[in-house]
Amino acid sequence: MQRFCGDIPCCRTLFCPDELPACNNFLQNRSLTVAECFRGLSFFRRCHVSFRDSALQSDPSSTCWSRQNPMAPIMQPVVPVVGIIDYQMGNLRSVEKAIAKSGGQPVVSGDAKGFSDATHLILPGVGAFRDAISELKRRDLIPLIHDWVGSGKPFLGICLGLQLLFDASQEGGTYEGLGLIPGEVIRFDFENATDVSSASEISHRMNLGTTSSPTGVVGNAAVQLKVPHMGWNQVTSQQPDDPWLEGIPAEPYFYFVHSYFAVPTDPNDVWLTSHYGHPFCAAIRRNNIAATQFHPEKSQANGLRLLKNFLSCS
Numbered sequence: 659m660q661r662f663c664g665d666i667p668c669c670r671t672l673f674c675p676d677e678l679p680a681c682n683n684f685l686q687n688r689s690l691t692v693a694e695c696f697r698g699l700s701f702f703r704r705c706h707v708s709f710r711d712s713a714l715q716s717d718p719s720s721t722c723w724s725r726q727n728p729m730a731p732i733m734q735p736v737v738p739v740v741g742i743i744d745y746q747m748g749n750l751r752s753v754e755k756a757i758a759k760s761g762g763q764p765v766v767s768g769d770a771k772g773f774s775d776a777t778h779l780i781l782p783g784v785g786a787f788r789d790a791i792s793e794l795k796r797r798d799l800i801p802l803i804h805d806w807v808g809s810g811k812p813f814l815g816i817c818l819g820l821q822l823l824f825d826a827s828q829e830g831g832t833y834e835g836l837g838l839i840p841g842e843v844i845r846f847d848f849e850n851a852t853d854v855s856s857a858s859e860i861s862h863r864m865n866l867g868t869t870s871s872p873t874g875v876v877g878n879a880a881v882q883l884k885v886p887h888m889g890w891n892q893v894t895s896q897q898p899d900d901p902w903l904e905g906i907p908a909e910p911y912f913y914f915v916h917s918y919f920a921v922p923t924d925p926n927d928v929w930l931t932s933h934y935g936h937p938f939c940a941a942i943r944r945n946n947i948a949a950t951q952f953h954p955e956k957s958q959a960n961g962l963r964l965l966k967n968f969l970s971c972s
Contacts, residue, residue: 737763738969741776743802744768745793747818748782749955756955760965770802778969779806781949783818787827787843787918790818791835800836807838807947812971815949820942821920823949829918839942839949840923846885848935883935886917893930893940893952902929902948902967910960912940912952919951946971 740762742753750766757764757780765776773779781803783790794800807813815823824835827843835843890911895903903910919938922928929948930941941950948968954961 737761738777739763739765739775740969741773741779742766743779743781743799745790745797745799747785747790747793748816749784749953750782752953752955753780753782753816756962756965757969760962760969762965762969768797768799770799773802773806777972778812778814779803780814780816781819781822782816783820783822785818787818787821787829787835788831788833790822791833794822794836803836804838810946812968813947814968815947816955817916817951817953820949820951821918823942823947824920824922827918838947839920839927839944841921841927843918843920845918846883846887846934846938848883848885886915887934888915889913891932891934891940891952893932895930896928897943902943902964904967905963906960912950912954912957912960912964914940914952916951 738761740757742748742750742757742764744750744766745768754764754766762778765772767773794803803813821827821843822835823838824841824843825837825839826835827833828845829843891914892909892911894909914932914934920942922939922942927942927944928939929943930939930950931937932940932951938951940952941948943949950964952961954964957964
């Protein structure tokens with residue numbers, strides 16, 4: 659767009675900040691005639707009032723505008739730029755759409771350089787642990803994740819993205835994870851009473867209770883629980899007055915699809931718990947790291963609000 663500058667104090671606040679260098683360069687390398695300045699001022703006022711009236715029409719309560727002050731500066735809200743790591747193992751489109759609906763600007767990239775402007779970072783994940791960690795290594799994305807977490811900026815793992823944060827997984831063998839959260843990832847197994855007993859011990863170690871059963875109840879009949887754990891399930895926060903659940907009902911439902919679950923070494927890392935045959939860790943939090951075993955992007959209103967709360971972190 660042609661820019662008319664000169665000695666017009668507020669013209670620099672009219673357009674996008676990324677266009678300011680071009681505006682400043684124009685000022686420094688060209689002296690404008692009086693006529694050009696007046697034309698620019700006239701153009702500026704027309705555009706400014708048009709933008710103002712449109713904003714007031716869509717939001718009459720806006721405090722950024724005043725009909726009594728038509729030259730008031732345009733105030734644009736800061737939109738979080740959310741990096742979504744693409745390593746061919748995530749439900750990227752759903753996450754991207756959910757972030758946009760939650761008020762963020764999604765940026766999907768498989769290159770660390772693609773996140774230079776990001777304020778938040780998400781590691782999604784669907785599939786096998788071994789393949790996922792191999793892809794992260796092959797694409798040299800592991801240093802990005804470690805550096806990001808070390809910077810203190812908000813980080814969110816989703817489903818497999820939660821499991822990858824741990825020391826190791828027992829899925830299809832034993833495979834080393836990112837080592838950001840002490841603990842391991844193990845499988846639901848309701849066919850062996852010994853496994854159920856072990857799960858009960860694990861739940862007790864994580865302070866999740868000791869109730870453990872390989873069956874669930876449908877109507878009046880007990881049924882053998884199946885793996886994977888798939889569908890809606892309730893979660894309970896282990897933290898009182900949890901700001902991450904602001905605007906979400908108590909013990910909300912979220913959507914799960916998983917055969918393995920994480921067992922943090924430190925019970926303080928457990929954020930949300932759920933129950934499937936026995937209590938298990940449904941989400942973890944440590945410093946600037948948060949991760950959910952469920953899929954917020956598939957969890958409708960509760961999931962979108964959770965993502966919005968994540969975007970409010972800085």
